[in-house]
């Protein structure tokens with residue numbers, strides 16, 4: 001089901017439903033329905049607006065009552081849940097409109113901004129009517145139900161259309177005006193039951209003007225805390241204030257004891273005077289802070305009380321609610337997850353975990369890079385569910401690569417902050433997005449920053465010459481998922497960028513399906529993770545990019561994990577001379593152990609290293625040289641020590657922003673070749689599993705790369721310190 005098909009309301013004939021879809025239309029980001037149903041709390045039919053993001057559009061299926069004449073008709077229509085129960089709860093933000101409004105005002109006047117914002121947040125918006133309307137005490141939905149709803153004609157603050165969100169206790173209002181019960185309990189359970197929307201307490205409330213008042217008093221007055229968040233635009237905070245004549249008029253009419261009675265206190269958020277002063281949010285803020293209630297009040301100059309004000313700022317409120325609803329959903333699913341794991345840990349733990357959290361945001365810990373050169377900060381983040389073509393993974397372990405540090409130090413021209421770094425990891429699939437077929441929950445995968453789309457139309461994936469599939473490189477370089485959005489947000493709901501399409505310094509991450517290399521479970525992930533970057537890159541630079549043949553001479557500059565993998569790869573390729581160059585002699589013993597025949601500390605030479613290698617150590621240079629430092633001067637030296645006539649030098653190291661390589665063209669004219677490699681030229685999803693197999697077979701050992709291990713994502717800064725320490729090849733952090 002493509003997104004388009006998903007969005008297009010399907011027409012099917014199903015059993016009658018206890019509600020009617022009055023209208024359905026596409027809007028930016030999803031579908032907007034108007035739905036009416038018989039309400040038990042108000043005793044009449046109530047209508048509400050419902051915005052559903054495209055990805056959840058199948059929640060509401062519109063049916064057209066066939067009158068048998070082939071014609072189509074609106075009015076009583078029925079709906080059906082797609083595919084049985086609700087494996088995914090759609091969080092919902094309720095929007096309460098003000099006096100004189102109905103269920104359509106918000107959609108008409110602010111929907112153009114609120115709906116796309118809600119779609120981005122993955123939340124539904126519910127727009128109840130502001131009061132009961134029309135006839136009928138019976139509540140069974142047919143129009144001839146008893147006396148009409150009482151109304152105060154000509155008054156906007158009393159009767160039909162007066163959104164006071166109270167449960168009136170005085171007749172004649174007490175029979176129908178039970179908007180507090182309707183909005184705070186009847187409608188939420190109705191939506192959860194029929195559409196799986198707002199379940200598990202994943203609902204929040206906001207509103208404008210009197211609706212803002214309704215939202216504040218409903219949420220702040222609710223001891224059970226069933227609203228995950230509350231906000232309000234230009235709320236009327238103190239309708240019982242002596243100066244607020246229409247507020248008092250309404251309360252005197254609705255509530256026993258009138259505006260000064262105990263009844264009213266439950267419906268009054270604070271204190272006040274004239275129209276804007278009647279709003280008087282400042283007094284509310286003082287009252288709230290006085291009672292220890294955290295509140296943020298944004299005073300916006302020059303705006304009036306109208307919907308212009310609402311639409312100007314509504315998307316900020318939607319983001320605010322989006323973040324808190326996702327956190328609510330995450331904690332709800334984590335609670336469910338805890339239950340299932342305990343029961344089946346003995347059998348297939350992974351599978352169980354996956355089912356429980358699938359489709360829900362997950363709250364977990366991650367190391368967030370907040371600013372260049374700053375230590376990573378351990379934070380709680382929200383990881384959204386995978387969208388179409390995406391995979392959410394539980395990160396079991398992550399090894400630190402120099403490129404993470406290079407980006408954290410602000411040297412990466414594509415570096416973004418805040419972001420979650422990490423790209424050399426071992427993961428277990430937690431859940432998959434729509435259309436994903438190559439991996440499934442429970443699979444062991446290695447995230448790969450050089451994806452492989454395998455499309456027949458992809459000239460890169462179809463060519464044996466390269467592994468540089470560009471399918472998602474654009475968004476990946478901008479720290480985003482292929483659809484241009486991010487799956488990470490912090491505790492304030494602020495988005496966090498992805499990194500290299502991996503972001504594995506988080507307990508959970510979301511990556512593209514085409515970036516998942518599915519591997520055997522036969523190798524512990526804390527070893528397999530090494531094939532996610534450094535080791536594969538070094539081996540591949542020798543085997544794929546340079547195709548080093550037996551008896552070759554090789555020089556390797558920089559003997560970190562990448563350089564040592566080059567040494568190992570060259571020895572396995574049968575190179576006869578392997579010169580290891582580093583400025584840190586601590587790196588020489590492991591290099592020799594892996595096959596280096598010579599080691600040179602270039603910082604101790606009194607001649608340029610290239611003349612030492614080509615001239616002193618060899619007559620004309622080496623057949624192959626590799627830079628594994630990222631230092632452009634070393635890259636030059638590596639080229640210039642390559643053999644006259646045929647030497648090839650391969651750049652592996654990643655240079656800092658603005659650093660460029662140079663040499664005399666004469667070096668190339670005289671037969672040297674300068675090339676580079678990304679991920680060692682390996683086609684990630686095809687080749688990484690094979691590397692893992694060779695490791696399982698024992699023909700490709702990697703244990704020697706793991707010099708440091710740490711436990712818990714929070715110890716990643718220690719791993720960085722270890723890498724800076726000089727004796728570290730790979731620090732594996734186990735989560």
Ligand code: NAD
Pocket residue numbers: 401402403406533534537557558559560561562563581582583584587602628629630631634651652653654655677678679680728729
């Ligand atoms: P590392 O920090 O562990 O190792 C770098 C080594 O270079 C260290 O041993 C250091 O002492 C040595 N060194 C530094 N300056 C030197 C100099 N002037 N002369 C000789 N030796 C010097 O890093 P790593 O994780 O092994 O990564 C190495 C490089 O490869 C980094 O630049 C990294 O960003 C890059 N990298 C590229 C790819 C790719 O696909 N192209 C993949 C992984 C890593």
Ligand code: AHE
Pocket residue numbers: 401402403404412413414415449450473533654678679
């Ligand atoms: N963002 C840098 C480029 C960094 C870079 O070259 N990355 C390597 C992998 S390093 C892994 O540790 C790579 O794969 N490059 C190919 C690519 O498409 O990024 C910059 O200079 O902008």
Ligand code: ZN
Pocket residue numbers: 401402403404423424533534
């Ligand atoms: Zn790397």
